[in-house]
Amino acid sequence: MRDAATAEDAVQEALLAALAGEANFAARSGLRTWLTGILKHKIVDTIRRQARERPVSDQDADADAREFDGLFDERGHWETPPEAWEQPEGALGQKQFLAALEACLRALPERTAQAFMMREHLGCETAEICKELGITATHCWVMLHRARMALRLCLEKNWFGRT
């Protein structure tokens, strides 16, 4: 979710929904699972609302598809092939790394970040993401690819390429 205020609203709505449904709680397995489930629905609700207010155009899809063409030569080979990242698993335990990752996520275009977070963070299927964002499956795959390419470059610049 892009701005803190929107995220806060989503969390607040989730908590209100949680309190309102307290009677059902005893039947649930655990507080965290239960809250996370509600929160996921609330985040999706927020994304759906935003998608309705500002639809994505097909023009955006074309621009997205071409965005990383510059990384490749005219035959489609890497201009500069990606180097292996050193000990990426070690980075996962570091707070600074997670902060760098969050900064890279924030730098993505809003819809691209939403699609990526729905897929990788919330574990939604592509069909669900397309529906919520009001885009075609093809555009959805383009967006997710764009997110991965941009995050790869961003982390390389801000983390793995530092030394």
Place this chain on the structure above:
Amino acid sequence: MMLSCKETTRLLSQAADREIGFGERVALRLHLVICKGCRNASAQFKFLRTAVQRLSLDESEEKPA
């Protein structure tokens, strides 16, 4: 039949989001065998998934407080 690196990165990403076909899987495998740059990109895409899920874990640990 031979994929370019550009096509390969696109297919690598799609393989994470949809069921790719047999032909696509073979073409992908063939390209990865000969291309270190795309193997690195593939590993990095997978790492991104793990890293973003880690983000989720950390948040859910802090939220219920």
